[in-house]
Amino acid sequence: MINSKTETRGLILNTAAVLFRNKGYHATGLNEIIRESGAPKGCLYYHFPQGKEQLAQEAIKVVGLEIQAKMEKVFQVYEDPVEAIQEFIRQSTESIFTRAEDRRFSVSLLALETMNMNENLRQTCSEVFSDWEEVVYNKLCSGGFSTETARSCSEMVIAMIEGAMTLSLTKRQPEALLSFADWAGRLLRQQ
Amino acid sequence: MINSKTETRGLILNTAAVLFRNKGYHATGLNEIIRESGAPKGCLYYHFPQGKEQLAQEAIKVVGLEIQAKMEKVFQVYEDPVEAIQEFIRQSTESIFTRAEDRRFSVSLLALETMNMNENLRQTCSEVFSDWEEVVYNKLCSGGFSTETARSCSEMVIAMIEGAMTLSLTKRQPEALLSFADWAGRLLRQQ
DNA sequence: GTCTATATACGGATAGAC
DNA sequence: GTCTATCCGTATATAGAC
Numbered sequence: 001m002i003n004s005k006t007e008t009r010g011l012i013l014n015t016a017a018v019l020f021r022n023k024g025y026h027a028t029g030l031n032e033i034i035r036e037s038g039a040p041k042g043c044l045y046y047h048f049p050q051g052k053e054q055l056a057q058e059a060i061k062v063v064g065l066e067i068q069a070k071m072e073k074v075f076q077v078y079e080d081p082v083e084a085i086q087e088f089i090r091q092s093t094e095s096i097f098t099r100a101e102d103r104r105f106s107v108s109l110l111a112l113e114t115m116n117m118n119e120n121l122r123q124t125c126s127e128v129f130s131d132w133e134e135v136v137y138n139k140l141c142s143g144g145f146s147t148e149t150a151r152s153c154s155e156m157v158i159a160m161i162e163g164a165m166t167l168s169l170t171k172r173q174p175e176a177l178l179s180f181a182d183w184a185g186r187l188l189r190q191q
Numbered sequence: 192m193i194n195s196k197t198e199t200r201g202l203i204l205n206t207a208a209v210l211f212r213n214k215g216y217h218a219t220g221l222n223e224i225i226r227e228s229g230a231p232k233g234c235l236y237y238h239f240p241q242g243k244e245q246l247a248q249e250a251i252k253v254v255g256l257e258i259q260a261k262m263e264k265v266f267q268v269y270e271d272p273v274e275a276i277q278e279f280i281r282q283s284t285e286s287i288f289t290r291a292e293d294r295r296f297s298v299s300l301l302a303l304e305t306m307n308m309n310e311n312l313r314q315t316c317s318e319v320f321s322d323w324e325e326v327v328y329n330k331l332c333s334g335g336f337s338t339e340t341a342r343s344c345s346e347m348v349i350a351m352i353e354g355a356m357t358l359s360l361t362k363r364q365p366e367a368l369l370s371f372a373d374w375a376g377r378l379l380r381q382q
Numbered sequence: 383g384t385c386t387a388t389a390t391a392c393g394g395a396t397a398g399a400c
Numbered sequence: 401g402t403c404t405a406t407c408c409g410t411a412t413a414t415a416g417a418c
Contacts, residue, residue: 023307024217027308031410109300117218152374159367162354163350163357167320169302172313172317187378190381199401231402
């Protein structure tokens, strides 16, 4: 459990993270979160006094950290940064299209839904993107990229993953993601 | 007016297109569409018997065509395909960050919201993406790219635009989009 | 900490008059 | 083609007992 002061709180938060990431902010109801989590029905506003906004804000951080952990795990296995990034893309694609069809390795939906509606949530999503970029940046630097090149590349890598994932998921075809993995290899090595 | 058999119908549809594109499917209510459009209040289900789904499906097509028209307009001015693509990105960035802050040149939000919820809407978004790719594909071919290269590049260009736009909008900084325009130039010329 | 009941609003959708 | 009234479900949120 991540970020759980109590068992119940953590249960609700983790359930919320799954639902928000898969269905988005507006399509996920508080009732649904309580029902799915199996948590006591009366305790949501006790643990999250500011209601849905607070729950979403914390859940976005959880989603961000989950995906970041997955990325770091892959990065530890592959020393070469380019290979590591390619492998992360391929493994994410595999997860999406086989293990759990409706899961996304992305916070694009939450970001796009909330950016013009709630400044706190927008800011939280923005920080998640920046954190991911930092992980890629460090990996590129440790692999010999100049800090300037690594900075520019890391933002492009995250942007492209989000975009290619959106296209692949919409078309229900892994091609966009897989062909991006190939592209990323060529592009980064040419820097 | 696009696709309007009658004045009122077109009015509703165009208003719906603006709201859906900016706020997404779930955050946009039918009441809101009627109110904003100024259309007669009782006539929504007369013009759109299948309700919100039908309205959204047609609106997604409208949004897709609007963005496609914008792209084609820029492509007509610049003969070189790489230059044309770069210019489209720069002009879109300008539009987003100056003329109308909450406007997006994207259907990512609608695609991500509906893909696991409604097969019709998912399919419609998928077709919009494919149509955009086709425009880029034709431009690249006419500029001397091989059909194979053009096919792969066109999908990457659309994916990258969607991803970079998501990041730029979330961070409220044009950098991701503008730096992608530079990248796109280098990448495509190296093919 | 947890529960029930409820307030209040808004969502999409329908029926039937005009 | 348009309007009004309304049904019904669900949403977030709160009050107060236990």
